[in-house]
Amino acid sequence: MARLHRQPGCVVTALLVPVLSLASPPWLGLDGVPPAWAVLWLLPWALVDGPVSGAVAGIALGLVLDGLSLGGVSQIPALLLLGWWWGRLGRRPPAIQRTLNLGLLAWIGSVTVGLSQLLQLLIQEGWSFDPWMRSWGLQTLLCQTLVTALLAPMLVSMQLLLWRKRGTS
Amino acid sequence: MGASLWPGNGRWRALGRVAPWLALLLGLLMVRLSKGAGFADAYALLSRPFWPGPAQREWVSSAASLEDQARLSLLEQDNQRLRDLLELQRNSGADSTVAAAVISRQPRGWWQQLELGKGSLNGISVADAVLGPGGLVGRVQSVTPTTARVRLLTAPGSEVGVWLPRSRRHGLLVGLGTHRPQLRFIDKDLDVRAGDLVSTSPASTLLPPNVPVGVIQSVDERAVPAPRAVVQLIAAPEAIDWVQVRID
Numbered sequence: 001m002a003r004l005h006r007q008p009g010c011v012v013t014a015l016l017v018p019v020l021s022l023a024s025p026p027w028l029g030l031d032g033v034p035p036a037w038a039v040l041w042l043l044p045w046a047l048v049d050g051p052v053s054g055a056v057a058g059i060a061l062g063l064v065l066d067g068l069s070l071g072g073v074s075q076i077p078a079l080l081l082l083g084w085w086w087g088r089l090g091r092r093p094p095a096i097q098r099t100l101n102l103g104l105l106a107w108i109g110s111v112t113v114g115l116s117q118l119l120q121l122l123i124q125e126g127w128s129f130d131p132w133m134r135s136w137g138l139q140t141l142l143c144q145t146l147v148t149a150l151l152a153p154m155l156v157s158m159q160l161l162l163w164r165k166r167g168t169s
Numbered sequence: 170m171g172a173s174l175w176p177g178n179g180r181w182r183a184l185g186r187v188a189p190w191l192a193l194l195l196g197l198l199m200v201r202l203s204k205g206a207g208f209a210d211a212y213a214l215l216s217r218p219f220w221p222g223p224a225q226r227e228w229v230s231s232a233a234s235l236e237d238q239a240r241l242s243l244l245e246q247d248n249q250r251l252r253d254l255l256e257l258q259r260n261s262g263a264d265s266t267v268a269a270a271v272i273s274r275q276p277r278g279w280w281q282q283l284e285l286g287k288g289s290l291n292g293i294s295v296a297d298a299v300l301g302p303g304g305l306v307g308r309v310q311s312v313t314p315t316t317a318r319v320r321l322l323t324a325p326g327s328e329v330g331v332w333l334p335r336s337r338r339h340g341l342l343v344g345l346g347t348h349r350p351q352l353r354f355i356d357k358d359l360d361v362r363a364g365d366l367v368s369t370s371p372a373s374t375l376l377p378p379n380v381p382v383g384v385i386q387s388v389d390e391r392a393v394p395a396p397r398a399v400v401q402l403i404a405a406p407e408a409i410d411w412v413q414v415r416i417d
Contacts, residue, residue, distance in 0.1 A: 018212075032407070060194065064205065066201050067201040067204050068204075069279070117279050124326075135347070140277070
């Protein structure tokens with residue numbers, strides 16, 4: 001079985017997530033909203049390395065991304081849940097590798113992260129959103145899920161291919 | 170054979186295997202608690218060759234002179250009144266500015282923030298006002314030795330007290346995530362209309378006084394419990410490469 005977390009070369013690729021989140025290339029966003037980079041990295045990692053590694057990677061990414069953002073809401077719960085769930089999916093045959101499946105899983109992941117953030121904002125605002133804020137939340141959620149799901153077939157397929165090869169070699 | 174007689178050995182070996190990962194998690198927890206100090210500084214170091222050039226800085230300087238002209242007229246109007254207020258602006262003369270490059274920009278999305286290429290080593294501290302060409306863009310939310318994170322006025326949760334010079338009213342500028350923040354009033358009877366200038370309060374001690382912020386775009390007089398207005402900011406964070414941080 002593949003053990004990605006024992007290969008420093010694979011672990012180091014996680015640094016791309018905070019770097020891309022900070023660099024935030026505008027040509028890789030939709031209406032200024034960047035993709036959920038954490039989802040695009042965590043999905044192939046958890047599928048290859050299993051639920052425990054996926055959950056731990058989710059917590060680790062969440063800690064770093066929460067540290068690099070304004071705060072107020074956290075990505076850790078959603079990333080932890082997704083890492084565990086995708087890890088369990090990866091353990092079941094047949095192996096997930098079709099582009100449509102990967103895009104769909106990334107879309108679900110992005111929706112989960114976005115909804116968890118919206119829910120936390122809603123709690124902070126006392127369970128009532130200003131209409132402007134509601135429209136901003138839904139627009140951000142829509143843009144982020146769309147761009148993440150569109151990028152996933154390309155990026156996640158490539159990572160899966162590389163990491164499965166490294167895991168079996 | 171002998172080693173297996175010790176029941177604690179397996180547990181210690183397992184702990185030894187997990188220890189590096191626990192150390193890593195502890196390290197990441199430190200990153201979280203320090204608001205990404207190591208990561209932000211490393212990013213600033215790595216991205217230094219790609220920072221915006223000096224031409225943009227000159228452009229900001231020329232825009233700043235225009236901003237000064239707008240401020241001058243506001244200051245003249247308020248000068249006489251402020252003379253009666255005892256030492257409210259005693260620190261305004263001691264303020265200085267630090268020009269800083271924007272090294273990371275997230276004007277949209279869940280967090281609306283700027284990352285600046287200067288930090289506490291340059292005298293920037295939390296809650297300092299950040300000015301773009303034309304007016305206020307936000308306030309410093311956290312600092313590392315070489316970087317500073319700015320909460321934009323448009324960010325959800327951002328609240329800044331502002332002043333309407335024409336009608337002499339106070340209001341609260343609230344960020345809602347959209348690129349036009351909302352201005353909330355306390356009074357019901359207002360003499361506010363579209364096109365009115367919004368600035369920081371002349372009596373403000375938290376922000377530099379009389380700094381232009383934006384222009385009222387529309388007013389909803391039927392809002393409950395008090396009227397609200399939509400404000401178009403003068404300094405658009407999407408297009409800013411250099412900012413000035415007003416340090417005390």
